[in-house]
Amino acid sequence: MVSNLRIDTLSLIMKELEKEKYHIVGNHSVYKKCHWTHEALTSGRYCYKGKFYGIESHRCVQMSPTAAWCWFRCIHCWRLEPEDIGIEWDETKLPVEDDPDIIVEKSIEEHKRAVSGYFGREGVDKNKVKEAITPRHVAISLTGEPTLYDRLGELIKEYHKRGLTTFLVTSGVRPDILASLEEEPTQLFVSLQAPNEFKHKLINRPIVANSWNLVMKTLEILPSFSSPTVIRMTMIKGFNMSDEDAREFARLMEIAQPTYIEVKAYMHVGPSTYRLSKDAMPRHFEIKEFAKKLAEHTGYKILSEHIPSRIVLLSKLDKPIQIGNAWTDNWNWATKDIEDDINGEYKEAELGCTEGET
Numbered sequence: 001m002v003s004n005l006r007i008d009t010l011s012l013i014m015k016e017l018e019k020e021k022y023h024i025v026g027n028h029s030v031y032k033k034c035h036w037t038h039e040a041l042t043s044g045r046y047c048y049k050g051k052f053y054g055i056e057s058h059r060c061v062q063m064s065p066t067a068a069w070c071w072f073r074c075i076h077c078w079r080l081e082p083e084d085i086g087i088e089w090d091e092t093k094l095p096v097e098d099d100p101d102i103i104v105e106k107s108i109e110e111h112k113r114a115v116s117g118y119f120g121r122e123g124v125d126k127n128k129v130k131e132a133i134t135p136r137h138v139a140i141s142l143t144g145e146p147t148l149y150d151r152l153g154e155l156i157k158e159y160h161k162r163g164l165t166t167f168l169v170t171s172g173v174r175p176d177i178l179a180s181l182e183e184e185p186t187q188l189f190v191s192l193q194a195p196n197e198f199k200h201k202l203i204n205r206p207i208v209a210n211s212w213n214l215v216m217k218t219l220e221i222l223p224s225f226s227s228p229t230v231i232r233m234t235m236i237k238g239f240n241m242s243d244e245d246a247r248e249f250a251r252l253m254e255i256a257q258p259t260y261i262e263v264k265a266y267m268h269v270g271p272s273t274y275r276l277s278k279d280a281m282p283r284h285f286e287i288k289e290f291a292k293k294l295a296e297h298t299g300y301k302i303l304s305e306h307i308p309s310r311i312v313l314l315s316k317l318d319k320p321i322q323i324g325n326a327w328t329d330n331w332n333w334a335t336k337d338i339e340d341d342i343n344g345e346y347k348e349a350e351l352g353c354t355e356g357e358t
Contacts (some may be wrong), residue, residue, distance in 0.1 A: 029106075029107065030063065036345070037060060042123070044128075048311045058128060061135045065140065070148070073205040106137060115133055135164060136324065138163065141167070148174065164189075171215070173218070181289075185302060189231075190229070228321055235264065253298045260303075261313075265283070302314055
C-alpha cells in the first residue's frame, strides 16, 4: 500500500516530468519521443544507433521503467533530482511496481500517439509514419536506473514477445539484477564515466555505500553475457579526458571485455546545466582524439563514428553486428559523415537550450 504522502510526492514528480515533455506510463515509467525519431520522419536522418547497429530511429521506443529513481546523482545527468525541484523522495527504491505487460503496452501506445501526429505534417512520407506506428525496437534508458525495477527481466521478455529488440542501458550498480535477468536484452550497455573510485564519487555522486565495488562486479560479469555488450562512456571536458584517464579506462576494459566501446560527448541540457558549464561539452574532434588514445591502450580499433552525435565506436570486430534494418548500400556503419557536430543532436545544447531530447 502506498501512503498518501508517497502518492502526493509521486504526483508532484510526475507533474515535473510532464513539464519536461515526458509521457507518463503508469506509476513510475515514462516515454519520450527522441530527437532522432523526429529527424527520421521529417528528413530521413537516423541516429548513431542506426549507423552503428541498424536501428530505425522512427521505430524506436525510448522509455524508462524508473523515471526519477537512481543510486547516482551524476553531475552530467538530466534525470530529475530532488535538489532540482525542492521535493524530497527516496531515490533508491520504487514506491510501487507496475506489471511489466502494462508498462510495455502503455509505452508502445505512447510512442504510437507521439508519431501519429506526423500523418498530417506536410512533407512527411506517410509510409514512414505507418512504419513508425509499428515500432521494432525499444531503448530502455532515457532517465533513471532501470535495474531498480525488480521485474526488469520480465519487462525485456514482454518487449521481445511483441517482436521488439531491446537495448538496456544501466549504470552497473545492480550486478545482482543483471546476473539474474529472466531474459537478456538484445544488447546490454553499461554507462561508465569514471576511471577510478575517486572520480566515481566526484562524477556519479552515489547515494548508496559500496557503489564503486558494485560497478566493478558488473564489469566482472559482463563477459558472461551471450548478448553483445557495450561500455558507454560519457566524456566530460575537464573531468575524465586526460591521458591518465585513458590508461585507467583501458584497465577497466580488460576486465569487462565488451563487444563495443562507445565514446560520447556530454550534452549540456536539462538539469545538468545547473551543475556543469557549457565548456564541459567536448567537440567531436576531442572525442575522436580520446578514442584514439583508448584504442592505443586497449587494442580495440575505431570502427565508426557519428559526428552529429559526437560519438565514436570501437570494437575488436571487423564490423558491427546488424540488429535493425536501417542500413542501405548508401548508408551504414562504414559511411563517412558529411555533417558537422553543431547542426545535429547538439544544436540546441550549443544554442543554450536547457530542454534536450536524445
